[in-house]
Amino acid sequence: xxxxxxxxxxxxxxxxxxxxxxxxxxxxxxxxxxxxxxxxxxxxxxxxxxxxxxxxxxxxxxxxxxxxxxxxxxxxxxxxxxxxxxxxxxxxxxxxxxxxxxxxxxxxxxxxxxxxxxxxxxxxxxxxxxxxxxxxxxxxxxxxxxxxxxxxxxxxxxxxxxxxxxxxxxxxxxxxxxxxxxxxxxxxxxxxxxxxxxxxxxxxxxxxxxxxxxxxxxxxxxxxxxxxxxxxxxxxxxxxxxxxxxxxxxxxxxxxxxxxxxxxxxxxxxxxxxxxxxxxxxxxxxxxxxxxxxxxxxxxxxxxxxxxxxxx
Amino acid sequence: xxxxxxxxxxxxxxxxxxxxxxxxxxxxxxxxxxxxxxxxxxxxxxxxxxxxxxxxxxxxxxxxxxxxxxxxxxxxxxxxxxxxxxxxxxxxxxxxxxxxxxxxxxxxxxxxxxxxxxxxxxxxxxxxxxxxxxxxxxxxxxxxxxxxxxxxxxxxxxxxxxxxxxxxxxxxxxxxxxxxxxxxxxxxxxxxxxxxxxxxxxxxxxxxxxxxxxxxxxxxxxxxxxxxxxxxxxxxxxxxxxxxxxxxxxxxxxxxxxxxxxxx
Numbered sequence: 001x002x003x004x005x006x007x008x009x010x011x012x013x014x015x016x017x018x019x020x021x022x023x024x025x026x027x028x029x030x031x032x033x034x035x036x037x038x039x040x041x042x043x044x045x046x047x048x049x050x051x052x053x054x055x056x057x058x059x060x061x062x063x064x065x066x067x068x069x070x071x072x073x074x075x076x077x078x079x080x081x082x083x084x085x086x087x088x089x090x091x092x093x094x095x096x097x098x099x100x101x102x103x104x105x106x107x108x109x110x111x112x113x114x115x116x117x118x119x120x121x122x123x124x125x126x127x128x129x130x131x132x133x134x135x136x137x138x139x140x141x142x143x144x145x146x147x148x149x150x151x152x153x154x155x156x157x158x159x160x161x162x163x164x165x166x167x168x169x170x171x172x173x174x175x176x177x178x179x180x181x182x183x184x185x186x187x188x189x190x191x192x193x194x195x196x197x198x199x200x201x202x203x204x205x206x207x208x209x210x211x212x213x214x215x216x217x218x219x220x221x222x223x224x225x226x227x228x229x230x231x232x233x234x235x236x237x238x239x240x241x242x243x244x245x246x247x248x249x250x251x252x253x254x255x256x257x258x259x260x261x262x263x264x265x266x267x268x269x270x271x272x273x274x275x276x277x278x279x280x281x282x283x284x285x286x287x288x289x290x291x292x293x294x295x296x297x298x299x300x301x302x303x304x305x306x307x308x309x310x311x312x
Numbered sequence: 313x314x315x316x317x318x319x320x321x322x323x324x325x326x327x328x329x330x331x332x333x334x335x336x337x338x339x340x341x342x343x344x345x346x347x348x349x350x351x352x353x354x355x356x357x358x359x360x361x362x363x364x365x366x367x368x369x370x371x372x373x374x375x376x377x378x379x380x381x382x383x384x385x386x387x388x389x390x391x392x393x394x395x396x397x398x399x400x401x402x403x404x405x406x407x408x409x410x411x412x413x414x415x416x417x418x419x420x421x422x423x424x425x426x427x428x429x430x431x432x433x434x435x436x437x438x439x440x441x442x443x444x445x446x447x448x449x450x451x452x453x454x455x456x457x458x459x460x461x462x463x464x465x466x467x468x469x470x471x472x473x474x475x476x477x478x479x480x481x482x483x484x485x486x487x488x489x490x491x492x493x494x495x496x497x498x499x500x501x502x503x504x505x506x507x508x509x510x511x512x513x514x515x516x517x518x519x520x521x522x523x524x525x526x527x528x529x530x531x532x533x534x535x536x537x538x539x540x541x542x543x544x545x546x547x548x549x550x551x552x553x554x555x556x557x558x559x560x561x562x563x564x565x566x567x568x569x570x571x572x573x574x575x576x
Binding site: 033275281 | 320321322324325326327328329331332333334335336338339342353354392393394396397399400403404406412415416418419420421422423424425426427429430431432433434436437449450452453456460507510511513514516517520521529530533534537541545546548549552553555556557559560561564568
């Protein structure tokens with residue numbers, strides 16, 4: 001017993017120096033927590049806690065005059081959903097259409113900037129980003145002028161027979177565009193285009209152009225190169241772009257309010273008026289939780305199916 | 313026909329760009345209008361009145377100053393908090409890393425109106441007076457995730473050997489951070505800050521819920537859509553567009569010059 005003890009004695013000699021080393025490593029191990037603390041605390045207090053409060057509000061009953069009380073009244077959810085499911089459906093439909101349009105319109109522009117712009121790349125990027133810095137409300141109001149009844153845009157669309165088709169589809173009414181679903185979808189598409197283009201661009205820009213050459217050398221036609229090389233490699237951009245477009249569009253109420261009519265109200269408009277005008281807080285809270293649940297479920301399924309995990 | 317097919321992408325791309333720029337053109341053109349009624353939707357006649365007197369409408373420039381102030385503070389707050397989180401997430405392995413990642417991701421994966429409404433539920437329940445502070449709190453909250461994403465992307469692509477080299481050359485941890493890490497992370501931090509500023513300055517939905525009687529610039533524009541839109545709004549919109557283009561172009565030129573100065 002004494003033998004090994006003597007043998008291990010020399011390595012144990014610097015033992016007194018160990019506690020400070022240990023202390024330093026503990027301090028080092030705490031660094032990430034100190035870095036996280038303020039930001040995470042902020043999110044816990046002003047993001048998570050509000051959700052808890054909203055959850056409790058959604059199961060309260062009462063009125064503004066008599067005060068609200070938690071009564072675990074889950075029927076509010078059912079009542080709110082059955083009363084407003086047309087608005088839910090409409091929101092998903094408009095947001096989905098706008099997302100598809102953003103993808104169709106945004107992809108060529110992102111492709112152009114990434115591969116064909118040359119020295120114009122900087123300017124084009126600026127023109128995509130600049131709208132972020134000018135008020136989107138002012139620009140949305142400008143659509144009222146552009147789509148005005150009897151204006152040049154509407155006249156052209158009318159002469160092309162485009163409005164006959166959209167009227168037949170129920171997207172417009174006669175020779176009006178303003179205050180119809182078409183105007184709302186047009187505004188949504190416009191407002192969220194940059195959120196589609198930027199992720200698309202950043203994933204396209206990362207593609208090694210030698211892959212295109214290699215595909216060409218292997219006798220792939222341009223369309224095939226796009227279908228088998230470019231598009232699959234840009235999938236991360238497509239996924240994050242569609243999410244960044246669809247999620248905010250589904251809760252938007254600005255476009256429906258400014259460019260639409262009462263027939264185009266989206267769920268955002270309902271939540272806004274329940275909270276800020278009618279002051280029916282339980283219904284408003286329930287509606288916004290239903291919206292959140294629908295969006296989170298759809299997003300989760302979508303990410304699973306698209307198969308990209310490294311989103312953020 | 314052949315030419316058309318070969319340049320299809322360019323034509324479609326430029327078409328999209330036209331769609332994106334069209335409202336800005338309209339805003340600019342109508343900033344020189346002299347409208348007949350309260351609304352500035354139909355062209356009447358050319359006038360420079362609004363440009364001569366951009367603050368001529370009550371509360372317009374006050375709301376603008378307030379928005380700039382909030383955007384500035386929100387940017388400072390969100391950038392400081394977000395950069396620290398980004399460094400912690402990229403540089404350290406610790407427990408609850410996954411949970412922190414999801415917590416950062418969630419605000420971006422949620423419709424804005426859900427966050428806006430829940431914050432209002434909190435403030436109402438706590439009896440907090442809505443106004444400047446509640447707007448600022450909300451803005452820091454939703455800008456935070458975007459800063460984390462921007463800084464994280466930059467720090468992730470950074471070569472850790474540069475810091476090792478600095479340490480080998482006897483730089484202390486503080487010196488390494490200030491002279492090596494921070495300059496490399498700076499573009500990511502700047503991008504996050506710029507995005508925060510733009511998002512905060514332009515935010516309407518969350519502000520609408522949590523501002524009480526305080527009127528920021530987007531709130532002013534929203535109100536004017538109901539009451540009548542003064543031409544001055546178009547003037548401010550045009551000026552903002554021009555300033556934004558110039559600032560971003562200048563930033564790119566500085567970036568290009570740096571890139572040329574240190575070829576890698």
